[in-house]
Amino acid sequence: MTAPPTPAAPDTGERRPVLEATGIRKQFPGVLALDGVALRLHPGEVHALMGENGAGKSTLIKVLTGVHAADEGTLLVDGRPGTFADPLQAQQAGISTVYQEVNLCPNLSVAENILIGREPRRFGLVDWKAVKRRAAELLTELDLDLDVSSPLGSHSLAVQQLVAIVRAVDVSAKVLVLDEPTSSLDRDEVAQLFSLVRRLRDRGVAILFVTHFLDQVFELCDRVTVLRNGRLEGEYTIGELTPVTLVQHMIGGELATLEELSEQAHEEAAERVAGEPLVQARALGRKGSVEPYDLDIHAGEVIGLAGLLGSGRTEAARLLFGADSADTGQVTVDGKAVSLRSPRHAVAHKIAFCSENRKTEGVFGELTIRENIVLALQAARGWTRPISRAKQEELTRRWIEALDIRPANPEAQLRNLSGGNQQKVLLARWLLTEPRLLILDEPTRGIDVGAKAEIQKLVARLAADGTAVLFVSAELEEVLRLSHRVAVLRDHRMVATLVNDDSVTPDRILATIATGADS
Amino acid sequence: MTNPPDRSARTGRPGAPTGAVPGAVLKRLAGHRLLWPSLVLLALLLGNLAFTHDFFDIRVQDGHLYGSLIDILQFGAPLILVALGMTMVIATRGIDLSVGSTVAIAGALACEHIAGSADPGSAGTVLGAVAVALGVAVVLGLCNGLLVARLGVQPIVATLILMVAGRGVAQLITDGQIITVRSEGYHLIGGGYWLTFPFAVLLAGAVVALTAFVTRRSALGLLIESVGGNPAAGRLAGIRAAGLLTLVYVFCALCAAVAGLMISSNVQSADGNNAGLWIELDAILAVVIGGTALTGGRFSLGGTVLGALIIQTLSTTVYTLGVPPQTTLVFKAFVVVVVCLVQSPVFRAKMSRRRGRPHTRSTGTADAVGRQQEVRA
Numbered sequence: 001m002t003a004p005p006t007p008a009a010p011d012t013g014e015r016r017p018v019l020e021a022t023g024i025r026k027q028f029p030g031v032l033a034l035d036g037v038a039l040r041l042h043p044g045e046v047h048a049l050m051g052e053n054g055a056g057k058s059t060l061i062k063v064l065t066g067v068h069a070a071d072e073g074t075l076l077v078d079g080r081p082g083t084f085a086d087p088l089q090a091q092q093a094g095i096s097t098v099y100q101e102v103n104l105c106p107n108l109s110v111a112e113n114i115l116i117g118r119e120p121r122r123f124g125l126v127d128w129k130a131v132k133r134r135a136a137e138l139l140t141e142l143d144l145d146l147d148v149s150s151p152l153g154s155h156s157l158a159v160q161q162l163v164a165i166v167r168a169v170d171v172s173a174k175v176l177v178l179d180e181p182t183s184s185l186d187r188d189e190v191a192q193l194f195s196l197v198r199r200l201r202d203r204g205v206a207i208l209f210v211t212h213f214l215d216q217v218f219e220l221c222d223r224v225t226v227l228r229n230g231r232l233e234g235e236y237t238i239g240e241l242t243p244v245t246l247v248q249h250m251i252g253g254e255l256a257t258l259e260e261l262s263e264q265a266h267e268e269a270a271e272r273v274a275g276e277p278l279v280q281a282r283a284l285g286r287k288g289s290v291e292p293y294d295l296d297i298h299a300g301e302v303i304g305l306a307g308l309l310g311s312g313r314t315e316a317a318r319l320l321f322g323a324d325s326a327d328t329g330q331v332t333v334d335g336k337a338v339s340l341r342s343p344r345h346a347v348a349h350k351i352a353f354c355s356e357n358r359k360t361e362g363v364f365g366e367l368t369i370r371e372n373i374v375l376a377l378q379a380a381r382g383w384t385r386p387i388s389r390a391k392q393e394e395l396t397r398r399w400i401e402a403l404d405i406r407p408a409n410p411e412a413q414l415r416n417l418s419g420g421n422q423q424k425v426l427l428a429r430w431l432l433t434e435p436r437l438l439i440l441d442e443p444t445r446g447i448d449v450g451a452k453a454e455i456q457k458l459v460a461r462l463a464a465d466g467t468a469v470l471f472v473s474a475e476l477e478e479v480l481r482l483s484h485r486v487a488v489l490r491d492h493r494m495v496a497t498l499v500n501d502d503s504v505t506p507d508r509i510l511a512t513i514a515t516g517a518d519s
Numbered sequence: 520m521t522n523p524p525d526r527s528a529r530t531g532r533p534g535a536p537t538g539a540v541p542g543a544v545l546k547r548l549a550g551h552r553l554l555w556p557s558l559v560l561l562a563l564l565l566g567n568l569a570f571t572h573d574f575f576d577i578r579v580q581d582g583h584l585y586g587s588l589i590d591i592l593q594f595g596a597p598l599i600l601v602a603l604g605m606t607m608v609i610a611t612r613g614i615d616l617s618v619g620s621t622v623a624i625a626g627a628l629a630c631e632h633i634a635g636s637a638d639p640g641s642a643g644t645v646l647g648a649v650a651v652a653l654g655v656a657v658v659l660g661l662c663n664g665l666l667v668a669r670l671g672v673q674p675i676v677a678t679l680i681l682m683v684a685g686r687g688v689a690q691l692i693t694d695g696q697i698i699t700v701r702s703e704g705y706h707l708i709g710g711g712y713w714l715t716f717p718f719a720v721l722l723a724g725a726v727v728a729l730t731a732f733v734t735r736r737s738a739l740g741l742l743i744e745s746v747g748g749n750p751a752a753g754r755l756a757g758i759r760a761a762g763l764l765t766l767v768y769v770f771c772a773l774c775a776a777v778a779g780l781m782i783s784s785n786v787q788s789a790d791g792n793n794a795g796l797w798i799e800l801d802a803i804l805a806v807v808i809g810g811t812a813l814t815g816g817r818f819s820l821g822g823t824v825l826g827a828l829i830i831q832t833l834s835t836t837v838y839t840l841g842v843p844p845q846t847t848l849v850f851k852a853f854v855v856v857v858v859c860l861v862q863s864p865v866f867r868a869k870m871s872r873r874r875g876r877p878h879t880r881s882t883g884t885a886d887a888v889g890r891q892q893e894v895r896a
Contacts (some may be wrong), residue, residue, distance in 0.1 A: 323755055347757035361751045364744075366816045371741055378738045379745075379758040386738040429756070 016079055018043045018206045019064065019095065019175050024073035026059055030412040033059040034070070035230045041175055041206040046197060048217045049210045051227035052250055052448040054406050054418035057210050060227065061179055064208075065097045066090035078174075094174030098164045098181055106153030106160070111135035113152050114167045138166050142196050156310055158185045165193065169200065176200060177208045180446050182216060186309050186474075194220055212448050214243045226250055251450045275299075276335065278468050279351070279437050281320060284329030289315035292328050293494035295487060297437060297468045302459060304483030304500070305472040306509050312492035313472045314356055317439050320470065321353035322346045333436075347380055352435035354426050356442035356472070358419065362426045365415030369405065370396040372414050373428045380433060399428035404454065420447035427458070438462065439470040444478060456482055476506040488512045552810050555862045556825040559808075563832045563854075564588075571839050583712045587835065589720075595831030596723035597622070597709075597778035599824055601798055602805035603730060604774030606823045607767045609806050611747040612815030613667060613674035615768065618775035618802060620685025621659055622795025625652040625776035626783030627692040633700045645704035652776050659685070660772030664765030682799070689791035699788040709785030719781045726777065730770075731820050740818075743767065747815030801830050808858060829858065 019041040026034040034056045041047050051057050062068045064075070066084025075082050077093050084090040087097070104113045111132045120130035135148040144162060152160055161181060168176060178197070182190050197207055197220060209221055217224060217238070224241060226233040226249045233249050241249075277296035285292030290312040297303055305313045318324045320331065322340035331340055333349045340346050343353065355361035364372055374392045381387070387395075396410040403424040407417075414422060423443060430438060440459070444452040459469050459482055473479050479486060480500060488496045488509060495516050498504050548554065567587070568574045577586035601618050608615045629648035636644045659681060666677035703711075711718045734740035746753040746760045753760055778798070783789045807813060808829055809822025833854055842850050860866045 321755075343755050344757040344759060353755060355752075355755055360749070361755050364748045364752060364816075366748045367741075367744065371745075375741070375745055375758075376756045378741060379753075379756050381738070382759075383737050383739040383742050383763070386736065 017041055017076070018078060020076040020079075021060075021064060022074050024060065024063055024070045024075075026056075026063060026068060026070050028059075028413075028416040030409045031407050031416050033230055033416075034063070037073075037227060037230070037232045038235075039064070039208075039225050040235070041208055042223075043174070043204045043206050044201055045222045046201050046207045046209055046220050048221040048224040049208055049227070050217065050224055050246065050250055051233070052420070052450040054229070054421050055227040055250070055448070056230040057227055058179065058418065059230075061097065061177055061208070061210065064090070064175075065095055065177060091171055095177065096168035096171045096173035096175070097177040097179065098161070098168045099179045104152055104160060104164055104167070106151065108152060109149050110139075110146055110152050110155070110163055111148035113163055114138060114148075114170060116167075118171075138170055142166060142169075143192065158189050158309055161185060162189065162193065165196070169196075173205055175206045175208065177210075179210045180212070181209075182211055182213060190216070212446065212452070214246060214449070217246070218243065247449055250448065278334065279320070280332045280335075282330045282332075284316075284319050284326050284331060286315065286319055286324055286326050286328075289324065289492065290319065290489075291493045293487075295320075295494070295497070297470065299436065299468050300463050300466045301485065302463045302469045302471055302483045304479035304486040305470065305489060306476060306479050306486050306513070307489035308513060309474060311489040311513070312494075313489050314441050315492070316487075316489060316494065317353070317441050317470055317472050320346070320437070321351055321439055323353060323355070344379075347376065347433065350434065350436040351439065352376070352430035352433055352437070353439040354423075354430060354441060354443055356445065358422055358426065358446075363414050363422050365413070367414060368411045369400070369414060369417070369425055370410040372425050373399055373432060376429045377432045395432060399432065403428055403458070420451035423447055423455070424451070427455070431462075435467060437468045437470065439472075441472045442474065443471075444473065444475070452478075476509055480504060480506060480509070490516050552819065553821055553825060556809055556822055556829065559858050559861060560825055560829050560832065563829060563836065567832070567836055567839060574839075579715065582715055584715050584717070587839070589717065591828065591831050591835050592720045593717040594835070595828055596717075596719040597781045597795075598798065598801055598805060598831055599723045599827040600726060600774045600778040600781070601795075602802040602809075602823045602827045603727060603820065604771030605799075605802040606806050606809070606811055606818050606820060607730075607734075607743065608674070608771045609747075609803070609811055609813060610743050610815055610818035611764055611767050612750065613764070613767070614803065614813070615663060615678045615771045616675065616799050617659070617663060617678040617681035617685055618771065618778075619795040619797065619799045620682050620689065621656055621772050621775035622779035622782060622798055623689035623789075623791050624659070624685055624692065625656055625779030626789040626794045627689045627698070627791050628652045628655055629705070629780055630698040630700045630783055630789035631692055633702050633705055634698050639700060639702040640704055642704055645702060648705065649708075649780060652780055653773060656772040656776030657769055660769030661765065663772065664768035667768060668761040668764035686791065689789075689794070691791075693789055693791040695791070697788050697790045701787065705784050706787055707784070709781035709783070710787075719785070722777070722781070726774065727820060727824060734820070739763075744816050744818065748817070802827075804855065805830050808862065810862075830855075 017040040019039070021040075022038045024034050024037045024039075026032075037056060037060055039049070039060065049057050049060065059068065063070045066087045066089050069083065069085070077095075082093055084093065084095075090097075105116070108116065111134075114135045115131050119126045120134060121127055122130070132148050139146055139148065142162075144166070146155070146159065146163070152163060155163070165178070165181065181193060185193060194216075197209070201207055209217075211217060221238055223235065223237050224246065225235045226246070228250065236249075275298060278299045279297040281293065281295045283292040283294065293316060295303070305317060307313045315324065319326045320340070322342050322345055325341055331338055338345070338349055340349075340351075346353070359365075364375070367375075370392055373396050374387055378387055393410060399405070400408050400410065405417075405421050405424045405428070414425060417425065427443070443455055447455075456478065459471060463469050463484075471479060471482055483500050486498045486500050486504065486509065487494055488498065490513050493516075496512050498509075498512075564574070571587065574587045577584060577588060579585075601622070605615060605618065629652045632648040632651050633639045633644055636647070638644055663678050663681060666672045666680070667674050707713070707718050708722070709719050713721060734743070742758055742763055745756065746758055746763055750760065775795070779795060782794055805826035806823050807826070809819055809824070809826035811818040811822060833851055837847050837850060
């Protein structure tokens with residue numbers, strides 16, 4: 001099973017893998033996450049770990065880094081058997097990880113975050129001057145210009161991610177695991193990260209790179225291991241793959257036909273915009289997060305919010321749900337003025353919102369899929385009018401089927417689901433409330449091509465059925481594929497609203513972002 | 520000293536074959552979250568049996584049930600109630616330190632009312648006393664709830680205010696004296712019998728059953744677990760957290776007030792200084808032993824009842840073993856530490872690893888052999 005058809009065999013013969021896992025099996029309650037998975041990492045290579053949501057990528061990483069213990073299988077580090085009881089032991093063995101969600105302390109300074117646990121000491125006490133000096137050195141080496149005494153939380157998610165990588169690098173890793181490191185970075189930051197990764201590779205570090213961006217795999221990686229449904233699909237050198245064959249390995253055949261969506265969106269752009277708006281925002285704004293903006297949203301229309309990270313996309317969307325309260329402006333629904341003081345009021349007006357922070361603001365990890373799905377509807381009804389258990393189960397079964405949520409077990413704990421499946425549960429929760437306006441903030445971030453296509457198709461279908469959708473995404477291609485109109489934000493200001501016909505291209509949007517005006 | 524935990528290891532084994540009929544049942548039992556609290560309680564009870572041979576005896580006398588087990592239930596009833604309210608608060612990620620003071624205030628108010636009335640024995644007087652105590656408890660709960668839910672004060676701070684001030688209020692009500700009352704009707708609540716059972720046990724059982732029914736049959740339990748498990752996500756899902764939190768603190772205060780009535784009724788007096796002293800800590804401990812995490816979210820009412828019974832059994836054990844008064848607290852603390860360690864998955868994993876593979880394997884196979892023989896028989 002593991003025998004790869006690699007022409008690079010002589011290469012592997014020379015050098016022993018620094019990390020070799022075979023026959024890894026991991027069972028969670030109700031989910032068989034990994035079943036006989038193998039992975040080999042050689043020094044001085046960038047190795048991509050690919051697979052759809054729920055394929056077992058995150059679980060495999062957690063097994064390699066000591067977060068979970070495998071039920072079966074062997075782990076060899078430098079040819080010696082190694083099992084890690086906790087992440088610290090894995091770190092001591094030279095395996096460092098940077099996770100998708102930044103796992104640092106936002107209340108501590110950048111310097112403290114980089115060196116926490118390994119602070120330089122003097123006379124047994126922490127030498128704070130040396131901490132700052134060392135942290136500053138590390139950052140300069142990597143061309144990062146940051147105030148090391150500023151609290152980490154004061155920086156954007158992207159910068160926090162880079163700090164996390166700096167920290168992991170400084171632990172002097174033999175193996176560096178990067179789990180979705182680029183999902184919240186902009187282009188320049190990605191380039192910065194890649195140059196760093198290449199430098200580390202040349203120093204002989206083995207890098208395991210998990211991403212959903214295919215082009216990044218081809219740009220950076222030497223070898224690819226593909227997982228599918230918790231099993232090893234195969235190991236390939238990058239030379240024997242094309243983007244199409246890679247996707248085929250990942251999803252096992254049929255390639256999503258997303259082009260149709262795009263065609264449709266373009267054709268219907270004009271007609272969807274006609275008529276009375278469903279939701280109308282006038283001079284809606286909040287000090288410090290987004291300047292007052294006007295926006296008309298029509299039933300059956302998809303509006304994309306485009307802009308760079310930190311341009312106010314998310315903030316603008318949150319105001320329409322009352323997730324943050326606006327301090328200026330007015331929102332009308334069906335022409336009637338409404339007050340969106342809190343999410344509850346927005347829900348009462350049939351507005352729904354999926355946050356970009358799935359883990360902290362979306363799902364309840366401890367609860368089951370069923371409980372997560374019925375929650376918004378139940379909250380709207382109040383606790384005195386419970387949805388009967390039979391009804392809950394029926395609704396859950398229906399949505400598990402409709403969105404292909406895996407595992408299809410309503411009583412599985414949500415924390416055991418992959419990111420994409422958690423996102424689907426979140427969508428199901430809101431679709432159950434039959435929203436008239438659905439606000440989706442980065443619904444496809446950190447999830448794989450298959451689930452991404454499914455969610456995009458779902459958005460198109462919802463709009464066709466008359467739901468208005470506000471779609472926030474960092475990926476311009478995705479925004480343009482789905483939207484009938486695109487609102488562009490720049491520096492917390494909505495600078496343009498474009499009807500998405502054939503004249504709108506990513507370049508035109510980028511130009512609008514760059515210049516602050518539609519040319 | 521180490522007897523109770525030692526016994527638990529030994530007594531755990533004869534218990535196994537009883538469930539060994541189909542393997543699946545055993546497996547489900549082993550994974551059940553009430554398993555460890557149940558085993559600990561069983562071990563404590565059996566430990567007592569070793570020292571007091573009539574420990575499990577229950578006899579009927581004058582139409583009333585008597586026995587050590589009945590005593591544990593009766594004296595444990597107030598703690599069960601306080602811990603019940605505490606469970607709901609802790610499930611929302613909060614904590615209520617003021618329950619001990621509420622216990623004292625409720626008892627003081629009721630006794631004051633009865634002592635001041637012309638006919639202390641009449642049903643009207645007793646009901647009036649109960650109503651006054653519960654009414655004030657609602658106000659106290661509202662104070663806590665509003666501080667936490669509306670003003671955003673941290674629960675530990677918000678309830679600390681009432682914990683300190685409440686003792687003073689109780690003393691003001693009793694004028695710093697111990698009020699003694701003679702009222703048969705009032706005595707029923709904490710010390711009387713009804714249908715051969717101690718009334719306090721029936722009352723606590725009814726409140727637990729009602730709470731379980733309401734939280735699990737309505738959506739209250741789910742919403743509380745959501746708010747406690749992830750407050751930010753709860754807000755975005757449109758849950759009215761403020762209302763829920765207030766409700767939970769009022770419920771907790773009511774439970775504490777009923778417990779306060781039981782305690783003062785049992786001794787037919789109100790002591791503003793000592794009634795319910797430190798009961799908040801026993802209640803928190805009971806909740807945690809029962810498997811509800813202090814970080815909020817999932818709660819277990821059954822676990823809390825078991826936890827409260829474990830603590831009460833421990834207190835009874837201290838008396839029946841004749842532990843010298845000056846070492847009572849140390850003994851209790853020691854057993855609690857052992858109980859917590861036994862329940863900790865981390866500790867259990869460490870112990871089984873440290874004991875080494877050969878040992879665990881040998882006991883494992885011995886167990887398996889025993890089970891096979893059992894099945895064949």
